[in-house]
Amino acid sequence: MAASHRSQGTPPVIAPGHTFSTVTDKISAIVLARKTPIGWYAGFAAAFALTLLLLVSLTYLVLKGIGIWGNNIPIGWAFDLTNFVWWIGIGHAGTLISAILLLLRQTWRTSINRFAEAMTLFAVACASIFPLFHTGRPWLAYWLLPYPNTMNVWPQFRSPIVWDVFAVSTYATVSLLFWFIGLIPDLATLRDRSQSKTGRIIYGMLAMGWRGSAHHWHRYETAYLLLAGLATPLVVSVHTVVSFDFAISILPGWHTTIFPPYFVAGAIYSGFAMVLTLAIPIRAVYQLEDFITMRHLQNMAKVMLVTGLIVAYGYMTEAFIAWYSADKYEGFVPINRMTRSSGRSDCSCRCCSCSCASCR
Amino acid sequence: MKTSPAVYGLIAEFEDPTSLVTAAHRARHEGYRRMDAYSPFPIEELHEALGAHPTRLPLIVLIGGLCGCVGGYALQYWASAIAYPINVAGKPLHSWPAFIPVTFECTILVAALSAVLGMLALNGLPMPYHPVFNVPRFALASRNRFFLCIEAGDSKFDLEETRRFLETLNPREVTTVSD
Numbered sequence: 001m002a003a004s005h006r007s008q009g010t011p012p013v014i015a016p017g018h019t020f021s022t023v024t025d026k027i028s029a030i031v032l033a034r035k036t037p038i039g040w041y042a043g044f045a046a047a048f049a050l051t052l053l054l055l056v057s058l059t060y061l062v063l064k065g066i067g068i069w070g071n072n073i074p075i076g077w078a079f080d081l082t083n084f085v086w087w088i089g090i091g092h093a094g095t096l097i098s099a100i101l102l103l104l105r106q107t108w109r110t111s112i113n114r115f116a117e118a119m120t121l122f123a124v125a126c127a128s129i130f131p132l133f134h135t136g137r138p139w140l141a142y143w144l145l146p147y148p149n150t151m152n153v154w155p156q157f158r159s160p161i162v163w164d165v166f167a168v169s170t171y172a173t174v175s176l177l178f179w180f181i182g183l184i185p186d187l188a189t190l191r192d193r194s195q196s197k198t199g200r201i202i203y204g205m206l207a208m209g210w211r212g213s214a215h216h217w218h219r220y221e222t223a224y225l226l227l228a229g230l231a232t233p234l235v236v237s238v239h240t241v242v243s244f245d246f247a248i249s250i251l252p253g254w255h256t257t258i259f260p261p262y263f264v265a266g267a268i269y270s271g272f273a274m275v276l277t278l279a280i281p282i283r284a285v286y287q288l289e290d291f292i293t294m295r296h297l298q299n300m301a302k303v304m305l306v307t308g309l310i311v312a313y314g315y316m317t318e319a320f321i322a323w324y325s326a327d328k329y330e331g332f333v334p335i336n337r338m339t340r341s342s343g344r345s346d347c348s349c350r351c352c353s354c355s356c357a358s359c360r
Numbered sequence: 361m362k363t364s365p366a367v368y369g370l371i372a373e374f375e376d377p378t379s380l381v382t383a384a385h386r387a388r389h390e391g392y393r394r395m396d397a398y399s400p401f402p403i404e405e406l407h408e409a410l411g412a413h414p415t416r417l418p419l420i421v422l423i424g425g426l427c428g429c430v431g432g433y434a435l436q437y438w439a440s441a442i443a444y445p446i447n448v449a450g451k452p453l454h455s456w457p458a459f460i461p462v463t464f465e466c467t468i469l470v471a472a473l474s475a476v477l478g479m480l481a482l483n484g485l486p487m488p489y490h491p492v493f494n495v496p497r498f499a500l501a502s503r504n505r506f507f508l509c510i511e512a513g514d515s516k517f518d519l520e521e522t523r524r525f526l527e528t529l530n531p532r533e534v535t536t537v538s539d
Contacts, residue, residue, distance in 0.1 A: 020400065021504035146439055154439035158448050158458040166465040174472045181476055185502070189400070192499035208486035211493070212501050214384075214410055216483045217402040222417045223479035227472055230425075234468045241461055 018290065028193050030286050039285070058133060066136050077245075080130040085242055086270065087127035088168065089263070091175070092235055093271025094120030098178055099231035102224075108299060111291045114186075115282065116275050117179040123274075124172045131164065160244040167241040174234055178227050181220075184210050239263045253333030256321060262314030269307035272300050368491035368539040369395075369511040370522050371498070372531035377403050380506035383529040384409035387510060390525060394514035398492065398507040417478050424474025425467050432466025433459060491539050509537060 061068060069079040094116040101109040132138045144165045146155050155162045188210035191203035210216070243263035246254045276297065283292040322330045374380045377399060384397050388411050397406050441453040451458070480486070492498050492509060501507050508529075510522055519536070526534045 024503045146435060154444040156448060157436040157440050157462060158451060158455055163461040166462045170465040170469040173469060177472055177476045189502040192502045209488050209490060210485065211490055212398045212400060214397040214399065214406040215412055217399070218407040218412065219415045219417055219479050219482050221402050222415050223475045226418065226421050226475045230468050230472050237464060
């Protein structure tokens with residue numbers, strides 16, 4: 001709410017006819033006044049059923065071992081690493097919107113940044129499931145952290161897997177801080193507008209006594225800007241470290257320097273796709289067309305176009321370097337992927353994703 | 361102090377940000393120093409209008425970041441070269457290029473934590489009770505109203521005179537804030 005006020009100056013970002021109070025009233029009504037629609041319960045039931053399926057699958061996984069993924073070689077990752085990379089990538093759009101667009105003074109971000117940040121938090125939580133359960137003994141996952149122990153062993157800091165632990169846990173922490181700091185003034189608004197005593201107590205505790213003092217706002221804005229400045233290199237570093245999981249190996253087809261930028265672009269591409277997937281139904285269901293306007297959707301589509309083309313360029317570079325290296329093993333990998341039956345689906349996936357980007 | 365201790369100050373309510381900034385300027389010009397303004401969203405000029413100092417927060421964040429950087433590197437050096445020296449693929453025990461990613465992440469982590477905790481600490485939050493919350497209309501400070509509070513601790517504060525001064529600023533209303 002406080003964030004949305006800031007974008008009042010440029011009409012196309014918010015539909016005309018709104019004042020400070022109508023923006024606050026309309027948005028806080030979603031949380032405080034609106035009756036929970038029946039559709040919400042239906043959506044919740046569907047999501048809950050899928051969550052139960054996840055719990056059943058994870059239980060079976062712990063009982064039987066990671067062989068149930070078809071993953072029976074100790075150096076292979078496959079299914080779980082694919083999922084890990086995908087979820088981390090999804091999260092990147094949230095940080096990009098909250099941090100990089102803030103530094104670039106893109107005021108349109110204020111309509112969508114909060115839920116994109118929330119999406120990041122959930123995406124990172126989903127991502128962390130996969131490496132944890134890949135260990136096969138998730139209850140020993142804390143061995144990855146450096147702590148004094150009776151075994152007298154320490155993590156192997158030359159391994160990209162340990163870099164991952166630091167990158168992802170830092171990313172999760174900073175995303176949480178960013179999201180919560182942004183939320184404090186809005187929680188104060190909800191505290192002041194809540195009609196019920198329980199609401200006032202809960203929002204009051206979360207708002208920590210925020211009262212909108214000018215001195216507070218000044219430090220708050222400084223902290224928010226500094227956090228954005230810190231999160232910007234962080235978001236680039238996280239997927240770079242994730243790509244090191246592959247690129248540091250000496251496997252043909254994977255040992256390549258294009259991976260870090262190509263992973264980061266891919267992350268933003270898929271992340272913005274997810275933001276749109278969530279934003280379009282949300283703006284329809286909660287009648288937020290005035291705040292999430294066509295301009296937002298257009299801007300997000302443009303970001304997807306650019307990052308999609310970067311990903312397409314990455315695919316082409318991969319194939320070109322495989323040929324140009326004159327290394328027969330490097331050259332074998334793309335040919336093998338294109339001609340083998342399981343490779344063909346991979347190839348058509350890539351073509352689809354490239355042509356989707358360029359058609360948009 | 362010329363007033364009873366039960367009074368925290370006087371608060372004036374304004375309808376738009378521009379009036380609040382003008383009022384803050386006028387109050388400072390008049391000689392008032394201990395005052396604060398409240399708004400639903402940040403107003404850049406307001407901080408300067410109240411005559412406040414620049415914040416120390418960037419310095420705190422810099423120190424936090426440096427601690428994270430040095431601490432992260434030292435941890436890796438100590439663990440890999442001193443406490444648990446094992447030969448990995450013939451690499452030297454102090455293989456510094458491999459230590460850069462974790463050093464970077466530790467820098468960001470500690471700097472971000474100091475930014476957030478430093479901001480809360482300098483702002484004195486969490487603070488569940490504050491006298492301005494005693495004013496019923498203050499709930500609108502998070503919606504669409506703008507407040508200027510001159511505190512009783514100010515050397516120039518006088519309940520009658522300050523009220524008269526605030527009335528000249530064209531506020532919607534002036535209320536006494538009880539402590």
